[in-house]
Amino acid sequence: MPLKEDLESEITQILKEQWMVEKTKGVPDPIQLRLSNHAKDLETATVLYADLDGSTNMVDNYQWSFSAEIYKAYLRCAARIIAAEDGVVTAYDGDRIMAIFTSSSKNTSAVRAAMKINYAVEQIIQPGITKQYPNTNFKLRHVIGVDTSQLRAARIGVRGYNDLVWIGRAANYAAKLTNLSDKPLWITKAVYDSMHKDVKQSSDGREMWEKRFWTPMNNMEIYCSAWRRKF
Structure with missing residues (x-):
């Protein structure tokens, strides 16, 4: 069958077929x-x-080799920290990483992971860069976004070349929050309201997060921070 007719048949099948949805508590494997x-x-x-x-x-x-080293260093630290906080890395996309947290303390764990990644950038990766390349003025900058919502996973692609796509607000909003570069950490109100006090306030009672309003998203209430979490 010619490719055009083959694709037309497949698209018709996708759009007409009823969905089978199964509940799950953890991040599913593509298989x-x-x-x-x-x-x-x-x-x-x-x-x-x-x-x-x-x-x-x-x-x-x-x-290119310097850029590759920066990518590897940042994504390696992020992935290790995410795993240590019981998150699951679901995708690498160039210079970014996506992770999902599903435990009963998922918002606290995700925010704590974000703060630890921020610590790694400032206290591990940047000093390493400066030590290895003393003549460079390169400053590593990053942005992390966190949101929480219902999510559904579906398998996309073709046989032999496929992956999961995540459908739900949190997947979209967390990614969009990384476009806000005034501070390195950004979370939604839903995350802020549900996370533990120890990632809201410092041990001496200082507020770690600053309330902002997300203008392009109908002035949605969000929070930003530059705090780090030592580990």
Whole structure:
């Protein structure tokens, strides 16, 4: 069958087929979903997106090997910290990483992971860069977004070339929050309201988060921070 007719048939099938949705408590493996209209439903989950800020300028002005080292260093630290906080890395996309948290303390765990990644940037990666490349003035910057909502996972692509796509507010908002580069950490009100006090206030009672209003998103209430979590 010619490609055009083949694709027309497949699109008709996708749009007409009824969805089969199954409840799940954890992050599913792609092999647990079919390529047909089959989805896994997480009633509530928290998504963390961590993104290097200014990577385009970096690849334009530094050797490719330097950029590769920065990517590897940042994503390695982020992935290790996420795993230590019981998160699951679900995707790497160039210079960013996506993770999902599903435990009963998922909002606190995700925010704590974000603060630890911020600590790693300032206290581990940047000093390492300065030590290895003493003549560079490169400053590593990053942005992390966190949101929580119901999520559904579906398998996309074709046989042999497929992955999961996540449908739900948290996946979109967490990614969009990384476009706000005034502070390195951004969370929604839903996350803020549900996380533990120890990631809201310091031991001496100082507020760690500043309330903002997200203008492009109908002045949605969000919170930003530059706090770090030592580990």
